[in-house]
Amino acid sequence: MRDFVLDQPGGRVVFGAGSLDAVPGEVRALGAERVMLVNDRHSRTTAETVAARLPGLVVARVGRTATHVPEHLAADAVRLARESGADLLVCVGGGSATGLAKAVALETRLRILAVPTTYAGSEMTPIWGLTGDGRKRTGRDPGVRPVCVVYDPVLTLGLPPALSAASGMNAMAHLVEAVYAPRVSPLTVTAAIEGAGALARALPGVVRDPADLAARDEALYGAWLAGWVLGTTTTGIHHRICHVLGGRYALPHAATHSAVLPYATAHNREAAGPSLAPLARALGAEDAAAGLWDLAVSIGAPTSLAAVGMRERDLDEAAALVAAERPVAGVRDLLRAAYAGARPS
Numbered sequence: 001m002r003d004f005v006l007d008q009p010g011g012r013v014v015f016g017a018g019s020l021d022a023v024p025g026e027v028r029a030l031g032a033e034r035v036m037l038v039n040d041r042h043s044r045t046t047a048e049t050v051a052a053r054l055p056g057l058v059v060a061r062v063g064r065t066a067t068h069v070p071e072h073l074a075a076d077a078v079r080l081a082r083e084s085g086a087d088l089l090v091c092v093g094g095g096s097a098t099g100l101a102k103a104v105a106l107e108t109r110l111r112i113l114a115v116p117t118t119y120a121g122s123e124m125t126p127i128w129g130l131t132g133d134g135r136k137r138t139g140r141d142p143g144v145r146p147v148c149v150v151y152d153p154v155l156t157l158g159l160p161p162a163l164s165a166a167s168g169m170n171a172m173a174h175l176v177e178a179v180y181a182p183r184v185s186p187l188t189v190t191a192a193i194e195g196a197g198a199l200a201r202a203l204p205g206v207v208r209d210p211a212d213l214a215a216r217d218e219a220l221y222g223a224w225l226a227g228w229v230l231g232t233t234t235t236g237i238h239h240r241i242c243h244v245l246g247g248r249y250a251l252p253h254a255a256t257h258s259a260v261l262p263y264a265t266a267h268n269r270e271a272a273g274p275s276l277a278p279l280a281r282a283l284g285a286e287d288a289a290a291g292l293w294d295l296a297v298s299i300g301a302p303t304s305l306a307a308v309g310m311r312e313r314d315l316d317e318a319a320a321l322v323a324a325e326r327p328v329a330g331v332r333d334l335l336r337a338a339y340a341g342a343r344p345s
């Protein structure tokens with residue numbers, strides 16, 4: 001008997017090498033007349049290219065972003081959006097740029113067109129996040145999900161191997177947590193397994209040769225699926241831990257996901273039961289947790305919290321903070337295993 005919930009995403013997706021050229025047409029198709037551009041430092045030139053192809057339409061620009069969207073940056077961007085009378089947000093960059101645009105959309109109800117340049121996946125989700133006073137708040141609001149997403153693998157060619165590897169494992173985390181999510185839809189599981197296979201195939205090639213467009217195309221395809229999957233279902237203990245660690249200890253977002261994922265997967269082995277088996281197969285492994293660890297090691301992504309800057313003395317506090325959100329047995333052991341970084345057995 002089937003019993004599931006599917007949060008159906010409604011946006012438009014344009015995918016393919018060279019798709020950046022489609023942005024002006026997509027902006028016009030949305031009927032926008034006053035665009036506010038949001039980009040991270042890396043995507044400044046790309047944003048300038050977009051602006052040049054939208055003569056007279058760009059009324060405001062934000063070029064400063066930060067991980068986990070600090071509240072003061074969001075407040076400044078909201079003010080600029082209001083003062084400029086913008087009617088569309090176009091964000092270009094990683095998850096932090098998308099996150100800032102979402103923070104503006106949350107307050108102003110403006111629509112977003114997103115051009116992602118990492119594998120974070122935020123562009124496909126209704127999830128927003130804001131950080132202040134060492135605490136990250138998140139929520140779901142369909143109004144912040146971009147109405148159009150333009151994926152151009154060419155824009156990811158410059159993503160350095162270490163960032164590519166960590167960001168790829170961040171995407172993988174969305175896929176892993178989907179397969180054992182309560183009441184997950186069969187469509188989501190199918191997409192998750194497809195995405196995991198794509199990332200497992202692509203990431204070694206991306207790291208070996210960051211300019212390999214075919215590998216970049218496959219990795220971004222996996223990342224799209226990961227974002228789609230994240231937007232259609234719920235997350236579990238892995239995302240909760242990364243959320244607490246990111247907000248409280250300012251650890252690097254994608255790298256933290258990479259470091260925690262094999263251990264969160266091992267922690268969930270029993271509860272997940274057979275749902276992890278197709279995932280393991282997609283990874284070419286006997287066991288999903290060990291397969292994720294092997295993949296991370298093979299692409300040089302972090303497999304320990306020590307390696308991403310977590311201090312051992314903070315582990316107990318972190319476990320208490322995670323458990324305070326919702327009590328779960330074994331979080332302290334999970335964090336200790338993630339800190340040590342040995343291959344899950």
Ligand code: NAD
Binds near residue numbers: 118125160
């Ligand atoms: P990021 O956006 O902070 O980018 C990391 C660094 O990479 C930045 O310095 C950026 O300028 C640079 N960069 C981006 N694209 C590049 C490229 N193609 N080449 C070279 N450099 C590039 O990191 P991220 O991992 O993409 O995003 C992390 C943020 O996204 C976190 O705040 C996280 O909470 C959020 N996130 C949200 C969701 C959601 O659904 N709401 C999902 C995933 C991540």
